[in-house]
Amino acid sequence: MEQAAPETLVIDDRDAGLFRVHRSAFTDPRILELERRRVFDQCWIYAGHASEVPRPGDFQTRRVAGRPVILVRGLDGVVRVLLNTCTHRGAQVCRESCGNTKTFQCFYHAWTFDTEGRLVGIPGEDAYSAAFDAEERALASPPRVETYRDFVFVSFNPAVAPLRDYLAGAREYLDLISDQSEAGMEIVTGTQAYSMRANWKLLVENSIDGYHGRTTHQRYLEFLIESGVDPELVRRRRRGSGKALGNGHAVIESEPQHGRPIARWTPMFGEAKRAELEAIHRKLADRFGAEWAYRMTQTSRNLLIFPNLIINDIMAITIRTFFPVAHDYIEINAWALAPRDESADNRALRLDNFLTFLGPGGFATPDDVEALESCQRGFVAREVEWSDISRGMKREQPLIDDELQIRAFWRQWHALMRGWPLAEVPVDHAMAAER
């Protein structure tokens, strides 16, 4: 392809039941340039969880949508996201990964900002004219910062719809996680900071793909059987389905073969834990009713919040976000989310169960990394122009191993990449296509 022409990158033939994505979407650096403007700078992007900065003055630095930011709880108690660049000449005003502070002082010329971003100190301030306005030189924030149930998002699009509306059907799934503890949920210390030599959209597809488990993760399934899980439960097709949630968000939800530390017992947890987990289930059922409690404790979910936040509530809860450094390289950060008030033993059990599957040292994630890097290497054979994402397209009831939810992502991506302003893409753009 001579020019990156985004309108030609997706074939969505609903009559025939064929869905194809042109592989230059993964291999062309010009596509990534467009994505930065049309996708990442238009949408809401996850910045962090309020529990990461529990006390006034607590901060975390990180990159969000490629920008260096400070996630900080001001001395006034409000969680903010500040752009980590001195308004004087540009140096990063905070160069620690995390901590607690009363001020951010740039080491270059000692301009000093408070935890709310205000410029509160300039050495030799009398050198500036009357036109100089210290208030206007405060640390900048992304144009929009909003929080839903402790999940803090930013947007670089001033006109973006409110976060609540943007989240659309995904709110229900954030609720299913946030309701798991009356005391609230918290990020556990320890970041799995890793990477992938692959295009970011491969990780989106993979994270909500119910089709690859049986093959890519065969060794994990064998491990489950070894650990005492009924082989029949492992072998039978999982009950569940994929859904489009609006605005490109998508989910697969199913009854898993593995245990869930919130309250789904499995032999690996040991007999002693059974009663305790059942008690947690009962407590949640009393509070929320049987159906909601059943979903919270007994079913698993892989949730995509468009474009780059994955929340997998599976063997444990992982929050995974990623950003493309290049068309074929991404940086990934993943954390564990847990009930703030769970017992020390259950926390240990949760983290142990997390590591059986998840993360770059687990029994699954390394094989996902291998698969996606293998796709990226395969794409070099550019004579094979199209990837196929048609699975289950004509099926009345989409199954867990169909690709409806992946198509939902692509349809939103395609709409934005064609240059539609986010506000003009109907919430149900991807859903309407197939239902």
Place this chain on the structure above:
Amino acid sequence: MAATSTVHGITRAEVEEFLYEEAALLDAWRLREWLGLLTDDATYEVPSTDTPDGDARTTLFLVADNLERLRSRVNQLLGKTAWAENPRSRTRRLITNARILDVDGDTIRVTANFVVYRMRVEQVDTYVGRYEHTLVRRDSALRIRHRRAILDLEALRPHGKVSIIL
């Protein structure tokens, strides 16, 4: 301290010899023999890169195996479906700066620096860090009770994974 120096009946040379043999088994993918170097209550841990001093019960790690989990890991690595290591990577471990930290009866705490190179699909990934092991003497041979590989890397980038035993 000379290489032959003795701390409560154990020499650094003896510790080094043990660590070199262990590294050779891992590089040669003789993983079942390597398992034989571990005690029944052994642990193998790789903390996340931002929490090198963490406790696996309260902190998210990259790897926190007991012996049962580690046996499964080894069986998977030697089987066909650990795709990240099938085909297998080549590895080469350089282990230096071994020190005996303390000795308490038959229990010896040691540390050593490591560089583990992993070569696969035209990439070389370099894992840099240090070990903190607790060794015990069993029937005159050394065995590993706690094995912790603490990465100095700020992130697993560009490695993307710890699919080998570090």
